[in-house]
Amino acid sequence: MTVIAIGDFDGVHRGHQEILHQLKTWAASLQAEAMVLSFDTNTKGRRVITETSMKEWYLRQYGIGQCKILSFGEWKEVPAEEFVHFLKNELGAVGLVCGPDFRFGKERGGNEFTLISGGIAVKKLNNVMAEDVRISSSSIRKYLEAGDLERAEERLGHPFCLMGTVCHGKGLARQYGTPTVNLSVSERQLLPPFGVYAAWVEAEGVRYPAAANIGVRPTVENGGLPNLEAHILGEVPDLYDKEIRVELKSYLRREMKFETKEQLFLQIQKDGEQSKARLEMLK
Numbered sequence: 001m002t003v004i005a006i007g008d009f010d011g012v013h014r015g016h017q018e019i020l021h022q023l024k025t026w027a028a029s030l031q032a033e034a035m036v037l038s039f040d041t042n043t044k045g046r047r048v049i050t051e052t053s054m055k056e057w058y059l060r061q062y063g064i065g066q067c068k069i070l071s072f073g074e075w076k077e078v079p080a081e082e083f084v085h086f087l088k089n090e091l092g093a094v095g096l097v098c099g100p101d102f103r104f105g106k107e108r109g110g111n112e113f114t115l116i117s118g119g120i121a122v123k124k125l126n127n128v129m130a131e132d133v134r135i136s137s138s139s140i141r142k143y144l145e146a147g148d149l150e151r152a153e154e155r156l157g158h159p160f161c162l163m164g165t166v167c168h169g170k171g172l173a174r175q176y177g178t179p180t181v182n183l184s185v186s187e188r189q190l191l192p193p194f195g196v197y198a199a200w201v202e203a204e205g206v207r208y209p210a211a212a213n214i215g216v217r218p219t220v221e222n223g224g225l226p227n228l229e230a231h232i233l234g235e236v237p238d239l240y241d242k243e244i245r246v247e248l249k250s251y252l253r254r255e256m257k258f259e260t261k262e263q264l265f266l267q268i269q270k271d272g273e274q275s276k277a278r279l280e281m282l283k
Helices: 014-029 052-061 080-090 112-117 137-145 149-156 261-282
Strands: 002-006 033-039 066-070 093-098 121-124 160-165 180-184 195-203 206-215 227-232 243-254
Touching (some): 002 014, 014 033, 033 052, 052 066, 052 160, 080 093, 080 112, 093 112, 112 121, 149 160, 149 243, 160 180, 180 243, 195 227, 206 243, 206 261, 227 261, 243 261
Parallel strands (some): 002 033, 002 093, 033 066, 093 121
Antiparallel strands (some): 160 243, 195 206, 206 227
């Protein structure tokens, strides 16, 4: 027996968090299992605030042990009534928690009445508001695209984060005494403007202050793909092939092309000092 919430959960923002809270409370009262159903891509075709692995990490942090990721390509043409049958007969759903504009199934043909007629109870929640505006993934996306991480974080209820496995770079930063960790970035991932950000890097349960650059590294590459390169401040272990999480906290400067690599790595050291000061201010 399960109580379910369905959606993109892109960002797992404060509105989503209220759904998760009600989901857990209702499931516990029924001695049922709380489950989230989400999709492997954004159902509106947009770049995502949280890639699947990051989304699943947040859901675990908010107490959801069961998350089922469905292929949107396979399910988008399934009629709403057939989807209800799947929920009830294959997942044992007895209840569903949703927001006020919840729709599902082919051409968004299903709503709470479709579920109720299929024998699934529905708890429909009001919007969560901030400054008289509904908190939504769309509004948060606009703040991130503008580089306003502070306002995005306020609505997310947590920092904007990227997560991935550390990959090998060119090793140039280490030669200049400013070693960095590199994450490749999915083309589906929404990014703030290219530039340097005050950040925290979490690796193997330890958090490190860092200056993180998002961009294409124009000083050392031509036509490079966007990636995240973080200069961790202080001594760190070898993190190659380790999974890390990077919290971007505040914009410091735009990405620049320097005339020499020496100028670049001198600036990285300055960025580190500025990042450390900014992180102290934000505590």
